[in-house]
Amino acid sequence: MKKPIGIIDAEYFLPGDAIDISTWGRVHGVEQKRIEALKRNGCRYFYDGTDYSDSSLVNESVARLWKKLPKSIKVEEIGLIVHARTQVFSIPAPPISILQNLKNTFQFQPDFDMSICQLACASVYKAMEIGIRYLENPDARPYVLVVTSDRVFGSASHRIRQSGGIQSDGAAAVLLGRKFLKSILVAPKFYFDSRLHRGPLYEDNSKLIAQTCWRDSANLIKEYLDLHPSIDKERLKVLPINADLTLWKIILKTLKMPESQLFSENIYRRGHACSNDFIINLSDIGLANLEKGNPVLSFGQSNLGVQGCLVNLPKTGKFCEVKREG
């Protein structure tokens, strides 16, 4: 029987020290009322990497990951690198790309590499799916590197998402394979409502997103767990995006899950680093929970009508049959 595919390790880089929205907001002219609303929604700290390019953020996260990996893993064993992101900022001028810089820095020579973003904060789950599918190929090299990077620039109006989240800058990296596993990956599942493809800046969309996002998220989690009935729901830890605490409490209530199963601390501590949240949360809490034998569900919501979720199972205990659509 083929060995399962899973996560070997994960690491991230959030530049500088955590910044307190209370202090920063006052300096940047944010209304006190808004700061209080953010704090009520569980937000407090974020990271600002204005002086870093996306490339330097990604390279730093991979350097940190590489230090943690078993020494026997070689750069030439990486068969695929997938970069996922939400924002379009700070991409190097062509023909250079983030991945080109990454390959040059670490001497990676994968079979191929790609950068995806149109699924916004759900893009990283598509990157994970591509990684899993690549590793299922019997001729594939043994490891896949998934990297993420996201950042914003500019004033408070861009740093703060309504009253539900504060944007952080950063990058993250995770290595997938069949050896040295810390988890077993279940294939991700997606929900598409592409009528929202123009995003929240279009007036009608904004209202529709607010009305449907929580319900679509809850439905997707329910469908995913129904598809994989052997996942232990009682012990499941839910890792959300690091924003919208109120919304996430509603989602868990809809799913009839206690709030204690939601990992919300990083909404307070890290801020919403978009596509990076998946790996940041996995690194901060997910891997430790997997070590304790708890399955971990990660979720990515975009404001373009796409959502993605994925479960990591503990490598010991009941093995879950991995079903996949399509």
Add this chain to the structure above:
Amino acid sequence: MKAEINLAIVHNESRSPSKIGNNPATIHYPYLFEEAGKFSRPSDIECNPKTMNSSKNYDIGDELFKDLEKASQNLPIDKDIRHIHSQYTVIDRFLSSRCLGIHHTLKLESDTLCVDQCGTVGLGRSLQLVNSCYKNDKAVLLTCADQWLEPYQRNISDTVGYCDSYGYLLLNRSELDQKRYPVIRRVHRFSHSDMSEPEGYHKLFNDFGCWLSNLLKYECQDVQVIIGDPYQSDYLGKIYDKFDKESEVIPPRKGHEGTVATLASIQEFISLKSDKRKSLIWSLSLSGEGYAFVIEKPKEI
């Protein structure tokens, strides 16, 4: 890297500006480009972000939607077809609208995926992705689109002039279609890791020419026609000077269509009035990645 593809080209379309009508859309740089610009602007370009409000009176992404919507009435595009979009980079428009817009326009039920920062080799990457990860899909829709704004177009113009283009390719795995339509038989990948030489792109084109020449000598001996990306002649010379085999090389087109260039080359071969049935289409990105596609026409075409 070599991959057996065997996908029939059920439909191929590529369009450049002369064929695109006007519409009131105005293209702008991505949101907050000015702040991000210090990491994104070409380092050798002097420009003031405040004056970089380049605009055009059409939107290639919208043109692609409209064309695909119209074409879908006559093409066998199943709702569960896998759609992969690719484009040169991210500078021309907020990508999300483009790719998910196609998903919406065609009312697709399956996933859609977009690959960017591809240089000009989006089609090669898309086919590699299909071959590595979606081998069981019966059909796949590949779309490409690039729209250029200053200063990027200007920046690259000493190497080649890029032009706005879009295109799509409907591919099918069925054996029946492989007998009726031209087929992408094989894809070969070239990778040039060292891009740091001071002599610019000459070494890249030289190495690619050697690679392509060996491919023609040892693996693709029966190829009769060669069509490639329309780079300027001194770069093309680095490639074609290496060939010691008598193959018909089609002269370069006038502008480089970015990711759409490969589709334009395929189109050129399919519409070629000749009994030559087997061609090698090559595509090279200045990022150092290149592809060679072996394409074969059925006898009746």
